[in-house]
Amino acid sequence: MARKLNVAIVGATGVVGSIMRRLIAKERGNWGEVRLIASARSAGKQLEVGDEVLTVQAIGPDVFDGIDIAHFDLPDEVSAEWVPVAAAKGVVVIDKSAYFRMDPEVPLVCREANPGDAANRPKGIIANANCTTLALIPTLAALNERFGLVSMSVASYQAASGSGKEGLEALYAQLQKVGGAEGVGTAGNDLRLVLGEEFNAPFGAPLALNVVPKVGGWREDGWTSEELKVRNESRKILGLPDLKVASTCVRVPVAVGHSQVVHATFASEVTVAEAHRVLAAAEGVDLVDDPENMVFPMPIDSVGRGGTQVGRIRQSIDFPNSLEFFVVADNLMKGAALNSIETADLVRRELEAQQ
């Protein structure tokens, strides 16, 4: 029998790290050693992976010895430093940071769109796309294959947990302070006065009872990094370098689950019935579309769920070959941990077949 591969979770202590441990535990039998790695600050911590209790090891040049596949979930600049170190040791790295995503020698993989790209990794690095992009891709890939995607306009409704522990805790702290106080956020009862300036972090403004049209950092011409990621990463994953994309990203007071309104135009004629048929059969897509019975995707129903949900599908009234729809995904699952796990599965099968 073939040797079982060894896997590392780098950044094991964060919000996504805890979901990574849960998902790895579910497929524990596929792996030899599971190694948890984090910053020196977290080294020595004891964390569970299913029934096992593992000790977190500090990131360093030797910590990757013997590892076959490593999931990285670190800030961009830390990934920039350590991903090449692991890759140089022969580890296949699946990196969740933005740092390598647009590198032409690094494939950006979502198994519903471009699973074959995982095998073409000249640098030994595979990138995991942004959580907002990943929520869209399974639906877009299926519709693109059938109708030919030409353009899309996307508006996001992004959860606080997209900013990690800090974002989630800030939202809860704000809700704690605002509570159900009647009238807060209405005329004469200014939410900014109730919360005070301390609650401007980390979103730049209060998020409770508000929406903040800024996700990510500022880039040229008024765009945010998140909005450009949705455009550039969708083009790369879908293999559509000329795809037209308009994206505006907005943070909403939701704990988990990124939602998006999509207006998409295709090369060929579309119908809702045919879109339903395609999406009902699509991998990684749950078709949740029976509006009159109040069946449509919502963030609270996406939490902890694999894949993505799509519904509210309508044929555009005024635009030929176009559909309107609403997509939701758990930003910590398909938007991060689950996609990394699915990509690792592609690599594991490839490496095992080579043994």
Place this chain on the structure above:
Amino acid sequence: MARKLNVAIVGATGVVGSIMRRLIAKERGNWGEVRLIASARSAGKQLEVGDEVLTVQAIGPDVFDGIDIAHFDLPDEVSAEWVPVAAAKGVVVIDKSAYFRMDPEVPLVCREANPGDAANRPKGIIANANCTTLALIPTLAALNERFGLVSMSVASYQAASGSGKEGLEALYAQLQKVGGAEGVGTAGNDLRLVLGEEFNAPFGAPLALNVVPKVGGWREDGWTSEELKVRNESRKILGLPDLKVASTCVRVPVAVGHSQVVHATFASEVTVAEAHRVLAAAEGVDLVDDPENMVFPMPIDSVGRGGTQVGRIRQSIDFPNSLEFFVVADNLMKGAALNSIETADLVRRELEAQQ
């Protein structure tokens, strides 16, 4: 000196009614009598209009005697019954319900777009558009005049108060129950279980820590009434019967303030600089667009504010002659009460000039 006109507020006891009373009090000197009217249930109630305390009168055939202009804020079917009664008495009715909006003999007026239409009212009725539509119009009207609006794709982020008192109270009650309880709405801590089914009303699902992609009632082909209003009312107010509109309406856990992401395409070339110039000079529009200093429109900053706010204006990367932007308005002010007051101002000046 000309006789001062008499004005009525019909539906004086609701969320919008209380703002109507505040706004009328500010311009009290323009009016003779101010009469408060509501259902028989509320008759006899004492309500303030500035320093005056007025007694609410029950709606009925004679209650409109002597009134020149009446603001109606009643459910569609109640407006359908009583608006014609008042109009038959020679009252100019400004009606906030949806019932008369698409009637070709009823002008749909927003002073920033079509103030002249207020004078052309063969039925004596002027309609006030939907709150979501009204939040868009001042910005669209100004950009349309300069660049020629061809199409738009719109996604809304609508406040609970758009559903009136019931919606606002439901949101506060849900937030009271959820509070800042750490982890609610994350994996293993289902918000639906925390809240229970009693909190599905009036939005059809919990709104705290969620977004609900359904505003209004269901119409044919999966559309909601709200989505069709955004399309049809925008076309009518802007005088653009061929305007292409894609609209998806979503409720968010915000008390007051409807936000919208807009992707708009124009007949002629656009630049952000020229859009800024046009919008900075536009009536009813606050240009709030200095993103790097965290200056952009948000619902919490729109509360109680007149007019509409627009920001995050970007030139589309992939679409010619197109802009992306973010619009916010207090749905109870410009979205309802304030627009009705502004339309009444047009009618008052017209009637006074005729004396």
